[in-house]
Amino acid sequence: MRRFWILAGALAATLGALALAFWLGSASFDARRFSQHRQRLAKVMRERPSADRLTRGLEAEGSPLLQVAATAEDKERAALSRGRDRLAEIREKAARYAELRVYQAGDMLYFVYFDEDGVMRDFTCVSR
DSSP states (O other), X not given: OHHHHHHHHHHHHHHHHHHHHHHHHHHXXXXXXXXXXXXXXXXXXXXXXBHHHHHHHHHHTTOOEEEEEOSHHHXXXXXXXXXXXXXXXXXXXXXXXXXXXXXXXXXXXXXXXXXXXXXXXXXXXXXX
């Protein structure tokens, strides 16, 4: 009977360590994924691309344009339908800029904000 409890304890410890390793790996992957997307858009934003140029570039890489919102109502609809946990940030930034465009980059959504001249000014990344 004692041998059973030793084996059961060893199995529980092994399963616990395995679960912790998978959880840490998943968290690390998510942090890296967000970081890569943010760095990518920050680099693009330094080039001050026009809405058309950014759309062409992202579509060439397989990241299609999902939505264009220019009115307050359209921006609110885009934020509510796709904003998830970044809803407040999206609303605040969308109110400051003339146009909001939403792109799908794999499992990430890019909310990109353009000024009245059509130049990229800010962005928000949202995981799908």
